[in-house]
Every structure is written in structure tokens, then in C-alpha cells.
Amino acid sequence: MNRRIGEAGEQAAAEFLRSLGYRIIARNVRFRAGEIDLVARDGGVLVFVEVKTRRGRGFGSPGEAVTVAKQRRLIRLASLYLARLGGEPPPCRFDVVSVEPGPDGRLRCRLIKGAFTA
Numbered sequence: 118m119n120r121r122i123g124e125a126g127e128q129a130a131a132e133f134l135r136s137l138g139y140r141i142i143a144r145n146v147r148f149r150a151g152e153i154d155l156v157a158r159d160g161g162v163l164v165f166v167e168v169k170t171r172r173g174r175g176f177g178s179p180g181e182a183v184t185v186a187k188q189r190r191l192i193r194l195a196s197l198y199l200a201r202l203g204g205e206p207p208p209c210r211f212d213v214v215s216v217e218p219g220p221d222g223r224l225r226c227r228l229i230k231g232a233f234t235a
Contacts, residue, residue: 127168130166153166154167154168165212167187210231212228
């Protein structure tokens with residue numbers, strides 16, 4: 118996927134989550150094993166957010182692209198992030214934001230809250 122499309126999708130997802138009351142803590146948190154797109158707070162819950170952007174449905178919906186292998190990787194990355202924080206881990210959740218262009222060409226976001234569990 119085009120890097121520009123991915124960056125636009127992540128920006129749209131961050132703005133969308135803010136509009137829902139999430140507080141974005143970090144973006145593109147990198148580890149050797151991979152990257153967490155967004156880390157946010159939703160009330161007292163620490164949320165690890167995977168953003169999936171698609172230009173169309175030729176390869177299925179964006180949410181369908183979060184495979185079991187991708188979920189395992191995200192869980193591992195989240196545990197690395199929590200270890201970096203230290204202390205007692207807060208309640209956590211994994212959300213997915215799927216981003217696609219709407220009929221008017223503007224990016225549309227859909228939240229899958231608690232998309233999977235560790």
C-alpha cells in the first residue's frame with residue numbers, strides 16, 4: 118500500500134478517535150518486532166489501535182486484514198509497550214479502525230471496539 122494512503126488513514130483514524138473522546142498518547146510506536154499504529158486512552162482503559170486503510174474492497178474490508186497472526190503480533194507489541202511503561206499495567210483493550218474512502222472521496226472510519234483479546 119502507498120505510504121501516503123496509510124499516513125492519511127492513520128491521521129483520519131486519530132481524528133475520528135478524538136471525536137469519540139479518546140486521548141491519543143502515541144503514534145507509530147516502533148519495536149524490532151513491529152509497530153503499534155496508535156496508543157490511546159479511552160477513560161481509564163489503555164487502547165492499542167490497529168489502523169487498516171484500503172482504497173477499495175478488492176481485497177476485502179480493512180477489518181478483515183487483521184488476521185490471527187497480526188493479532189498475535191499486536192499482543193506481543195502491546196506487552197513490550199507495557200513493559201516499557203513499568204509498574205502495574207492498566208486495563209487494556211485492542212481496537213481496530215478501518216478506513217476507506219466514501220462515495221464523496223473523503224475517508225470514512227469505522228471502529229471495531231474490543232476487536233480481539235490477549
